[in-house]
Amino acid sequence: MKLKKYLIIICIWASVMYAQESKKYDMLHLDAHIQINPYQKQVTGRLIYQIKLKENTPQIVLDAPGVQILKVKTGWFKTSYKNTDKLLIINKKFKKNKTYKIRIEYVAYPKKAMYFTGWKDGGRRQVWTQGQGKNNSHWLPVNDDQNDKFTWTMHITFSQEYPVISNGVLSDLKQKDSLTTYTFKQEQPAPAYLIFVGAGKYRVNKLQTYIPVYNYAYPDIENDKTYYRSQEIFNFIEKEIGVKYPWKNYKQVPCRDFLYGGMENVSATSFNADRYVVDSIAFNDDNFVNVSAHELAHQWFGDWVTGKSSSDHWLHEGFATYYARLNDANIFGKDYNDYQIYQYDQQIIAAQHTDTVPLHRPNASSLTYYQKGAKVVSMLRQEIGDKKFKLLIKNFLHNFAFKNASIADFKNEVYRVAGDSLNGFFNLWLEQNDIPKFVIKQQNDSLIFVKNSHDLPINFQIITSDSTYSITKSNSFKLTDYQNIKTIIANPENHKLYDIQFEKDKKYLSYQLLHAPSFIDRFKVFDAIYKWPSKDRDSLYKILIKQNNYYPVYAKILADIKRNPDSLHIDFIAKLFQKDLKTRQQIAIQIRDVPPSIKNEYKNLLNDVSYFTRRMVLWHYWKSFKDEQEQILETSKNLSSDRTQYFRLMWLSLALITPNYQEMNKNAYMHEIISYASPQYNMLVRLNAFEMIDALQLITPQSIDYVIDAAFHFNWRLHQPARQLLKKWAQNPEYKKIINLQVRKLPNSDEIRLLKWLR
Numbered sequence: 001m002k003l004k005k006y007l008i009i010i011c012i013w014a015s016v017m018y019a020q021e022s023k024k025y026d027m028l029h030l031d032a033h034i035q036i037n038p039y040q041k042q043v044t045g046r047l048i049y050q051i052k053l054k055e056n057t058p059q060i061v062l063d064a065p066g067v068q069i070l071k072v073k074t075g076w077f078k079t080s081y082k083n084t085d086k087l088l089i090i091n092k093k094f095k096k097n098k099t100y101k102i103r104i105e106y107v108a109y110p111k112k113a114m115y116f117t118g119w120k121d122g123g124r125r126q127v128w129t130q131g132q133g134k135n136n137s138h139w140l141p142v143n144d145d146q147n148d149k150f151t152w153t154m155h156i157t158f159s160q161e162y163p164v165i166s167n168g169v170l171s172d173l174k175q176k177d178s179l180t181t182y183t184f185k186q187e188q189p190a191p192a193y194l195i196f197v198g199a200g201k202y203r204v205n206k207l208q209t210y211i212p213v214y215n216y217a218y219p220d221i222e223n224d225k226t227y228y229r230s231q232e233i234f235n236f237i238e239k240e241i242g243v244k245y246p247w248k249n250y251k252q253v254p255c256r257d258f259l260y261g262g263m264e265n266v267s268a269t270s271f272n273a274d275r276y277v278v279d280s281i282a283f284n285d286d287n288f289v290n291v292s293a294h295e296l297a298h299q300w301f302g303d304w305v306t307g308k309s310s311s312d313h314w315l316h317e318g319f320a321t322y323y324a325r326l327n328d329a330n331i332f333g334k335d336y337n338d339y340q341i342y343q344y345d346q347q348i349i350a351a352q353h354t355d356t357v358p359l360h361r362p363n364a365s366s367l368t369y370y371q372k373g374a375k376v377v378s379m380l381r382q383e384i385g386d387k388k389f390k391l392l393i394k395n396f397l398h399n400f401a402f403k404n405a406s407i408a409d410f411k412n413e414v415y416r417v418a419g420d421s422l423n424g425f426f427n428l429w430l431e432q433n434d435i436p437k438f439v440i441k442q443q444n445d446s447l448i449f450v451k452n453s454h455d456l457p458i459n460f461q462i463i464t465s466d467s468t469y470s471i472t473k474s475n476s477f478k479l480t481d482y483q484n485i486k487t488i489i490a491n492p493e494n495h496k497l498y499d500i501q502f503e504k505d506k507k508y509l510s511y512q513l514l515h516a517p518s519f520i521d522r523f524k525v526f527d528a529i530y531k532w533p534s535k536d537r538d539s540l541y542k543i544l545i546k547q548n549n550y551y552p553v554y555a556k557i558l559a560d561i562k563r564n565p566d567s568l569h570i571d572f573i574a575k576l577f578q579k580d581l582k583t584r585q586q587i588a589i590q591i592r593d594v595p596p597s598i599k600n601e602y603k604n605l606l607n608d609v610s611y612f613t614r615r616m617v618l619w620h621y622w623k624s625f626k627d628e629q630e631q632i633l634e635t636s637k638n639l640s641s642d643r644t645q646y647f648r649l650m651w652l653s654l655a656l657i658t659p660n661y662q663e664m665n666k667n668a669y670m671h672e673i674i675s676y677a678s679p680q681y682n683m684l685v686r687l688n689a690f691e692m693i694d695a696l697q698l699i700t701p702q703s704i705d706y707v708i709d710a711a712f713h714f715n716w717r718l719h720q721p722a723r724q725l726l727k728k729w730a731q732n733p734e735y736k737k738i739i740n741l742q743v744r745k746l747p748n749s750d751e752i753r754l755l756k757w758l759r
Contacts (some may be wrong), residue, residue: 024055025094027143027150034140035157035179036199038119038127040109043139047104057094060102063137063144064088066111073103088141110139114197115714117256121679124218125162126200128255128270131193132263142192146306147404149189157181158199165198165216167267169248186266188247189402194303196265198253207231212249218277225283226276227252229331230292236330237296237323242390243397246304252292257683257715262291264298264320271295274643274682282642284581285612293327294320305400310362312406314430318359318373325374335550338520342494344371349499352435360407360430375497376429382495383425384418392417428454435499440490442504445482449475458500461492461521463511487511493518506532514543519550526556538568545575551582558590570595577601584608588616594624606635611642615650622654629658644684645676649692656696670698677706683718686710690725699735704742711754723757730758 027049034045051060069083074092079102082089090102113135118125129136134144156164160180168186175181186195205227207213213234215227230252238245247267254273262271269292276288301323302316329337347367348355357364359373381389396405396413407430414422428436438458439451447460457474464484470492471477479485487508490500513525529537541557554576561569573591576583577598584605594602605617614636621632633655641647652669655661662669673696676689686706693703710722729735739758743751 023145023147024053024057025060026052026054027148028052028099029150030142030152031155032140032152033155033157034197036114036127036197038116038125038159038199041116041119043108043110043114045104045106045108045140047102047106047141049102049104050099051102052099053094053096056096058091060090060092060094061143062088062090062104062141063134064106064141065138067106067108067138067141069104069106069141071103071105074100076103104141106141108139112138112714114139115257118679121709123680123682124200124256126198126256127158127162128198128200128253128258129196129265130255130259130263130270131195131265132260133193136192136195140192140195142195144192146191146193147308149191149306149402149404151189152186152195154184154186154195154197155181156184156197161201162199163202163204165196165202165251165253165268167194167196167265190266190303191306194264194266196253196263196268196270198255198268198270200256202253207234209234211245211247214249214251216251216253218254218273221277221279223279223281225278225280226254226288227292228283228287228289233289233293233327233331234296236327237293240323240326241297241300241397242394243300245299246401247299250296250299252295257713257718259715259717262295264295264302266303267299269295269298274684277643279642281609282611284610285642289331290324290328294324297323300397304402305397306404308404308406308409311360313362313364313369314359314373314376314407315405315410317369318377321370321374322377325378335519338494338518339523339550339552341375342520342524345375345494345497348372348375348497349435352433356433358431358433372497379429379496380414380422380425383422384414388417429497435497437499437501438490439501440503442488442502442508445479447473447477447479447488449473456498458491458498459495461489463487463489463515463517468517487516489516489521492521494520494524506536510540513540514547519553522549523552523556526553530560534564541572545572551580551586554579554583555586555590558586562590562592565593565595570597574598574601581608581610581613585610585613585616588613588620592620592623594620596625599625603632603635606639611647614639615647618647618650618654622658629654630661633658633661643682644688645681646688649673649676649688653692653696670696674698674700674703674706677703677710679706679709683713683715686718687721690721694725694728699729699732699738701738701742704729704735704739708742708746708754711757712750726754727758 029050031048032045034043036043063086065086069081069088072079072081072090080091094100113131114127114129116127117123129139136142137144154166156166157179158164160175160178164182166182166184168184170182171185172183173180201219202216203219205215205217207215207230209231215230217224217226249267251268253268253270254277255270256273258270258272258274260272262269271288271291275286276291278287297320298316301319307313307315325337325341328340348371351367355365355367357368359368359376384392392413395417396410399413400409411426436456437451437453441448441450452474455474457472459470459472461468461470463486464481465486488504489512490502491498509525509528513522513529516522529540537560544553544557557572561572573587576587588605591602602617603621606614608614618632618636622629633651636651639647652673656666656669673689673692677686677693690707707722707725710718711726713719726739730739743754746754
């Protein structure tokens with residue numbers, strides 16, 4: 001009997017897997033009526049799926065983890081179904097080439113994909129979905145397969161106090177009592193993971209483009225600079241891709257406690273409000289520009305043309321990252337973009353021995369998919385040229401519009417445009433992980449290739465007294481005009497992802513540092529310069545400070561001279577105060593023991609237009625001048641903080657530990673620090689508060705309650721640090737008693753879970 005039951009289970013499992021994998025049907029359209037009850041974290045729904053059968057099958061299988069199915073009909077007739085923990089299995093003799101309407105009623109309390117913030121404990125009230133991967137089925141029974149593209153109409157009922165946002169075009173809006181039902185039509189097919197629903201209190205700014213572009217903003221943020229040059233970004237990305245934006249409108253929606261930087265839901269990007277909703281000062285520390293461009297590029301690469309499997313992730317992330325880099329150069333300048341790329345390239349090179357999964361594989365790292373992927377796109381463009389690259393992108397997008405494509409499909413498009421000479425390129429950069437390594441040494445008038453790991457050519461820029469030219473070599477060679485050469489630059493402007501060790505004359509290094517045409521070629525000399533005697537380095541630094549260089553050059557100088565702050569070096573620092581904001585920020589970060597001779601200039605940075613700079617100045621000045629601690633606290637007590645409250649938290653912490661300062665207010669300061677850990681605040685504020693509470697050991701029943709609450713939060717970036725903090729505090733017998741008292745107040749199931757985490 002047991003064997004028979006086991007065989008039945010195996011057969012059911014096999015049939016379910018077969019139904020999912022064989023794609024026996026096409027989902028054509030979904031008409032969904034859903035009502036969201038945020039206080040109960042509940043979704044109720046009535047769905048009508050229009051499905052066309054490709055083959056005869058006894059069942060249709062939908063993903064529905066944790067969803068309670070109430071009723072299923074095929075047409076108007078009740079249909080047998082099985083509702084497991086993860087699936088909805090609809091049993092019927094479905095016939096090939098027939099189209100069926102399947103009606104489903106359900107209720108869900110989603111643990112993933114739909115998130116509710118602020119409804120229980122105050123703060124900004126929002127509902128938003130994040131279906132990346134295969135998660136939207138937690139609130140909407142659906143086929144999670146990204147190869148199943150369909151159209152949909154969403155009728156979403158919600159409290160009339162909070163506007164609702166979704167994919168597609170808003171076609172209808174009906175109010176009844178305190179509820180509003182919004183109807184959104186997504187008339188072009190896309191996969192289920194790109195369905196988005198959001199609600200909250202927003203104001204909306206509409207851009208004047210040929211399609212409606214809606215930027216949703218918080219109504220209470222002053223000097224909001226979140227959507228800096230947003231229309232320019234839209235126009236630039238569309239022009240660079242060379243294909244018209246494929247959807248009927250575009251929306252950008254900030255979400256509290258968001259899981260990632262952003263998400264490219266079809267026609268509706270959701271993004272991390274805690275980081276990227278910024279005023280004009282916070283913009284200088286962190287901003288939405290790159291993420292905005294990245295998610296916009298996904299509307300073509302990922303949404304319009306979707307990869308067939310996780311092995312094809314490069315077609316999403318590599319291209320979106322590449323076009324966002326082009327936008328960075330357009331908005332912030334070439335030097336900015338070159339520096340970002342160079343830093344990522346160095347990370348990729350350093351990680352190649354531990355980060356070993358190639359680009360064309362599932363489970364590669366984010367560094368590989370995004371940053372290495374973008375570099376490969378850039379190198380492909382170099383290989384085939386701008387004209388062929390733009391034709392390639394146009395052909396690929398049009399040929400696979402509203403469809404799925406693999407990397408093999410993309411390669412075929414490359415071969416049609418550029419021929420079949422790129423097999424070696426794709427094999428190296430998509431199928432392998434190791435980075436080409438070059439060891440090159442100059443010996444008088446010769447460049448000796450000690451190592452060329454992949455026998456590849458490398459480009460050299462040669463600057464002479466009267467000309468600049470390039471040569472490409474893969475083996476040792478002689479320099480024909482050796483006497484006139486000023487410098488030799490390997491892999492100029494960092495075009496290739498190569499690991500290069502190039503030993504050359506000091507005079508070449510000096511000239512490159514001071515006079516190379518591109519900033520990045522000047523910057524990458526520093527590691528070699530650091531090995532020189534201090535006197536030789538200082539003579540170069542003196543010239544560089546007189547020049548107008550991009551700030552990483554000055555950051556490198558500061559990193560060197562702060563180790564030996566003699567009078568000459570202090571004079572260098574004094575001159576750097578006159579440079580740009582980012583250079584001054586580097587002074588604030590790196591000069592931790594402030595020399596008295598520049599303390600006034602350093603203190604004045606408290607008024608700089610960077611919250612991060614202000615925070616560093618407050619900390620380092622307070623630490624450097626103990627007799628002026630009260631004065632610096634008085635000077636800075638009314639300075640505003642950004643939305644992370646980090647400056648305010650630092651000020652409160654220093655006020656607490658400064659002897660004799662505002663003794664009557666210290667209890668209030670302590671409670672204010674603890675208050676920022678409450679669920680009223682966004683995730684970044686709470687994490688910053690946890691850091692201060694732990695450092696100051698403000699372990700009270702209230703602070704423990706806030707950390708316990710965070711331990712159950714849906715976002716792992718908050719709940720993991722909270723659980724680790726509780727585990728750390730529990731090592732102290734005194735704190736453990738308080739923790740145990742607070743844990744006993746939890747419902748039994750939560751108490752058991754929390755005690756398990758604390759083991």
